[in-house]
Amino acid sequence: MVDVFIRGDTVVTPQGVGAYDIAIADGKIAGIAASGSFPTPPNARVIDATGKIVIPGGIDPHVHCKWFMPNPDGTAGLTEPPDVVSKAAVHGGTTTMIDFTRANQGATVREAIEKREADWKGHCACDYAQHLMVEGALPVDLPGQVGEAIEAGFPTVKIFTTDITPSRKGRMVDFGDIWEVFQVLAANGGLGVIHSEDNDIVMHMYGKLIREGRTGFENMAEVHNTLSEDISFRRVIRLAEKVKGTALYMMHTSAASGVSAIREARARGVSIYGESLHQYMLYTSEDYKRTNGQIYHTYPSLKTKEDQAALWEGTLDGSIHSVATDELCCNLATKTQGNRIDDTTGGNAACEPRVALMYTEMVGRRGYSLTRFADLVSSNAAKIMGLYPRKGAIAPGSDADIAVLDPALRRVIRKEDLHETDYSPWEGHQVDAWPSMTLLRGKVVVENGRFHGKPADGQWLHRRIADEILTGTAL
Numbered sequence: 001m002v003d004v005f006i007r008g009d010t011v012v013t014p015q016g017v018g019a020y021d022i023a024i025a026d027g028k029i030a031g032i033a034a035s036g037s038f039p040t041p042p043n044a045r046v047i048d049a050t051g052k053i054v055i056p057g058g059i060d061p062h063v064h065c066k067w068f069m070p071n072p073d074g075t076a077g078l079t080e081p082p083d084v085v086s087k088a089a090v091h092g093g094t095t096t097m098i099d100f101t102r103a104n105q106g107a108t109v110r111e112a113i114e115k116r117e118a119d120w121k122g123h124c125a126c127d128y129a130q131h132l133m134v135e136g137a138l139p140v141d142l143p144g145q146v147g148e149a150i151e152a153g154f155p156t157v158k159i160f161t162t163d164i165t166p167s168r169k170g171r172m173v174d175f176g177d178i179w180e181v182f183q184v185l186a187a188n189g190g191l192g193v194i195h196s197e198d199n200d201i202v203m204h205m206y207g208k209l210i211r212e213g214r215t216g217f218e219n220m221a222e223v224h225n226t227l228s229e230d231i232s233f234r235r236v237i238r239l240a241e242k243v244k245g246t247a248l249y250m251m252h253t254s255a256a257s258g259v260s261a262i263r264e265a266r267a268r269g270v271s272i273y274g275e276s277l278h279q280y281m282l283y284t285s286e287d288y289k290r291t292n293g294q295i296y297h298t299y300p301s302l303k304t305k306e307d308q309a310a311l312w313e314g315t316l317d318g319s320i321h322s323v324a325t326d327e328l329c330c331n332l333a334t335k336t337q338g339n340r341i342d343d344t345t346g347g348n349a350a351c352e353p354r355v356a357l358m359y360t361e362m363v364g365r366r367g368y369s370l371t372r373f374a375d376l377v378s379s380n381a382a383k384i385m386g387l388y389p390r391k392g393a394i395a396p397g398s399d400a401d402i403a404v405l406d407p408a409l410r411r412v413i414r415k416e417d418l419h420e421t422d423y424s425p426w427e428g429h430q431v432d433a434w435p436s437m438t439l440l441r442g443k444v445v446v447e448n449g450r451f452h453g454k455p456a457d458g459q460w461l462h463r464r465i466a467d468e469i470l471t472g473t474a475l
């Protein structure tokens with residue numbers, strides 16, 4: 001029985017954008033037809049979305065909730081839990097988040113997954129999944145366990161090629177172990193999701209800038225630099241090419257050199273996909289000089305205007321497929337407590353405005369089609385991460401995860417209006433629309449700024465990546 005019925009005149013579907021009616025039953029999209037061709041179903045809630053833009057719910061494939069966060073004094077705290085971040089996400093039209101499970105922190109991978117799930121089950125107002133994260137020197141039996149986890153619905157494995165800062169030893173995985181993991185990914189239908197920086201260059205630059213007394217975080221782009229991204233991306237890609245069947249997703253691509261490496265690899269037929277972050281798309285290292293400039297930072301680093309232009313170019317030429325946040329939600333005092341190149345807090349709090357910001361920047365300022373915009377904030381991530389077509393599509397059989405963007409709700413972003421924390425890196429940005437409604441599996445979880453969801457609404461998503469993503473250069 002159809003329980004929700006949406007009438008729209010601008011609905012983004014895999015077949016194109018048009019005036020469609022959407023029938024929803026039991027949380028799924030039961031049917032889509034040209035406006036007026038369905039009879040209005042009896043007893044259904046009818047939602048008039050005419051004059052608005054109806055898109056698949058946003059997917060943020062890179063967030064860190066309830067996540068270990070080092071403090072400058074050597075102690076560590078935790079970022080805000082999924083309860084907080086997911087509520088903000090649905091307010092902004094995002095209905096799925098993908099976080100991380102640290103796979104080798106003292107237990108088996110299976111135990112790590114169960115422990116992490118306990119932090120999420122009943123605590124997330126949107127649907128969610130977890131990348132596995134492998135860190136440091138990998139136990140010899142870990143690759144086999146990763147293979148089992150891929151089978152169990154965790155097909156993406158995060159790997160760091162750097163410790164990031166001198167004090168964060170234990171994250172980098174050496175190339176021998178990466179080689180082993182790539183073989184497991186290739187054999188089991190997994191995808192490597194990579195934090196790719198050249199550790200030698202990064203650590204060399206830390207040493208150099210510390211010797212020169214230039215330790216302020218405004219120098220971050222000299223440490224986490226474009227050469228490092230160039231060399232590291234190419235080294236990882238080369239290794240993947242030598243392990244037939246390895247597919248890659250390059251997280252938080254920040255530089256023109258990274259975009260070029262992805263583009264060239266795709267031209268050679270490598271199955272590789274690029275992610276950038278909204279702050280890399282819209283801020284540069286000049287923004288570090290602003291008051292509380294740390295709020296614009298996440299690792300690797302902001303770069304130049306030319307790098308920024310290359311990231312935008314990448315969204316057009318098929319090198320950048322997804323715009324994520326690298327959400328690490330904390331308050332302003334925590335975000336700004338470090339002010340050196342080696343202790344500044346990474347991540348940011350901006351899961352909520354991502355969809356509206358990208359609509360504004362892509363459709364409003366750059367003339368992208370609604371389809372390309374929806375691909376970059378939702379559909380591509382669903383395809384790459386193994387959620388499509390359940391997620392990321394307004395299509396029959398898909399989960400009824402829908403964001404209704406209302407141009408009449410255009411606004412200036414103010415932290416007081418958001419649901420994350422006491423600051424926003426997007427304070428003062430004008431956006432051309434805002435979601436008037438968000439549906440999660442057919443349930444209206446936000447309507448006109450009011451939250452109707454529950455922390456128990458979210459479901460864990462079993463993922464399996466399609467062959468065409470793993471073996472070709474789809475998208």
Ligand SMILES: [Zn+2]
Binds near residue numbers: 326
């Ligand atoms: Zn991250």
